[in-house]
Structures are given as structure tokens and as C-alpha cells.
Amino acid sequence: MYIPPHFNEDRIDVLHDAIGNAGLATLVTMTADGMIASHLPLLLDPAPAPYGTLVGHLARANPQTKTTDAAVQAMVVFHGPDGYISPSLYATKRETEKVVPTWNYVAIHAYGTIEFFDDPDRLLGVVTRLTEKHEAPRAQPWAVTDAPADFVQGMLRAIVGVSIPIARLEAKYKMSQNRPPADHAGIVAGLEADGKAALAAQVARSLAERA
Numbered sequence: 001m002y003i004p005p006h007f008n009e010d011r012i013d014v015l016h017d018a019i020g021n022a023g024l025a026t027l028v029t030m031t032a033d034g035m036i037a038s039h040l041p042l043l044l045d046p047a048p049a050p051y052g053t054l055v056g057h058l059a060r061a062n063p064q065t066k067t068t069d070a071a072v073q074a075m076v077v078f079h080g081p082d083g084y085i086s087p088s089l090y091a092t093k094r095e096t097e098k099v100v101p102t103w104n105y106v107a108i109h110a111y112g113t114i115e116f117f118d119d120p121d122r123l124l125g126v127v128t129r130l131t132e133k134h135e136a137p138r139a140q141p142w143a144v145t146d147a148p149a150d151f152v153q154g155m156l157r158a159i160v161g162v163s164i165p166i167a168r169l170e171a172k173y174k175m176s177q178n179r180p181p182a183d184h185a186g187i188v189a190g191l192e193a194d195g196k197a198a199l200a201a202q203v204a205r206s207l208a209e210r211a
Contacts, residue, residue: 001169002110006178006210009171011051015108018171019044019078025054026077029114031067040162042076044128051166054110055126057159065116065160074114074164080173081199082104089190091182104174104203107175111168117161120153125159127152148209152160175206 009015019042028037042056054076058065068074082105090099117123128144133140144152176187184207191200 001107001172003170003172004178007172007174008170009173011070012169015169015171016044016046016052018080018106018108019054019110022078022080025056027056027058028075028077029057029064029068030159031069033067036064036067037064038062041130041134042162043126043133048165051110051112051169053163054112054164056130056162056168057123057126058162060118060158060160062091062160068114068116073111073167076110076164078108078110081109081196081202082106083191083194083199085176085187086190089183089186090179091186092180102111102174102176104176104199106171106173106175106202108163108171110166112166113164119161121154123159123161124152127156127159139177145158172207173202175203177186177206177210 023041024039025042026037026039027042028035030036038058040058041054042054045053045055047053082103085102087099087101092099126146131142131144131189135143149206176184179187184203188200188204188207191203
């Protein structure tokens with residue numbers, strides 16, 4: 001990924017937090033016929049340091065579980081807030097008119113050797129943790145144990161676990177850090193007015209950290 005210095009984010013705690021808050025990830029692996037991608041939620045375990053391990057599962061019928069070349073590192077892509085930035089938000093527009101649109105975004109790439117597993121107890125642990133994570137905000141969380149045990153065991157036979165110890169982690173936080181200070185307030189205010197609160201907050205945070 002091309003990352004100009006002012007868009008680089010390499011603080012592991014910041015990236016771990018973003019990965020933990022991400023919803024869907026994209027898993028890209030190499031096969032004999034080229035690259036293949038799947039979309040799945042993932043958990044982040046802190047060990048081994050410093051980057052940790054990504055854990056999740058795919059459908060057993062997914063060809064990615066059978067055709068992936070395990071000798072080639074997998075890539076997992078996570079996204080944070082993103083959105084269009086209009087030139088009309090810039091103070092510079094009123095001064096020079098020499099402005100163009102852009103797109104602000106957070107993109108995190110994690111790389112590592114992939115392992116597929118089908119041990120039932122290990123799979124149950126992954127499914128249970130994923131469920132607990134995403135049910136936690138609900139007033140009455142659903143639990144894996146709410147379903148009949150034999151039904152759960154049958155469902156586990158239909159999936160394959162995924163484990164990726166992260167060997168390399170890179171991230172691009174493109175949040176208008178390359179714009180002059182006169183433009184910053186307009187960008188944040190404009191995004192808030194457009195209902196893009198998460199992106200506005202990330203822009204404000206990234207610009208404050210750069211200041």
C-alpha cells in the first residue's frame with residue numbers, strides 16, 4: 001500500500017483498537033489460479049507480541065479453504081471511517097480556487113501465514129467469542145448455548161477455522177493532514193453537517209495529533 005509519510009499510522013495500540021472496532025474484514029490469499037478473497041468478521045488475540053493473531057472462520061464449502069497456497073502470506077484488509085471531501089469545505093477555495101476533491105479513509109493491512117483448522121472445540125471457542133463480542137451491545141444478548149447442542153455441532157462441521165499470526169502491519173490514515181491549517185476547521189465542520197460524524201471525529205483526532 002502506498003503510504004505518504006503524513007498519512008502513516010504505525011502505533012500498534014491505535015491499530016489494534018481500530019481492528020477490534022472493525023466489522024467486516026477482507027481476507028486475500030494466493031492460489032494456483034491467482035488471488036481469492038473472502039469477507040468475514042475476525043477476532044484479534046494479543047499474542048504473539050507485538051502484532052497479535054487474527055482468528056475467525058469460513059464456510060467449509062468456500063474454495064479458499066482448499067486452494068490457498070499456505071506458503072504465501074495472506075493479507076487481511078480492515079477499513080475505518082471514509083468519505084468524500086468536497087473542495088467547498090476548504091478555506092483555500094475562497095482564496096485561490098486551486099483545490100480539487102479527495103477521499104479520506106482509514107485502511108489497515110495485516111500480513112501473515114494462514115492456518116486453517118477444524119478442531120470442534122477450537123471452532124466452538126471462536127464462534128462463541130465472536131458471538132459474545134457482537135451480541136454484547138444488545139439488551140438481551142443471544143448466546144451459542146441458546147441453540148441445541150447437536151444443532152451447534154452440526155453447524156461447526158460446516159465451517160473451517162482461520163488463524164493468522166500477524167507478521168507485518170501497515171496502515172494509512174488519510175485524514176487531510178496534507179491540507180493547510182486554514183482548511184482543517186472547514187473539513188471537520190462540513191463532515192459533521194453532512195452527517196459523517198465518525199469521519200469528522202477521526203479527521204479532528206488525526207489533525208490534532210499532527211499539530
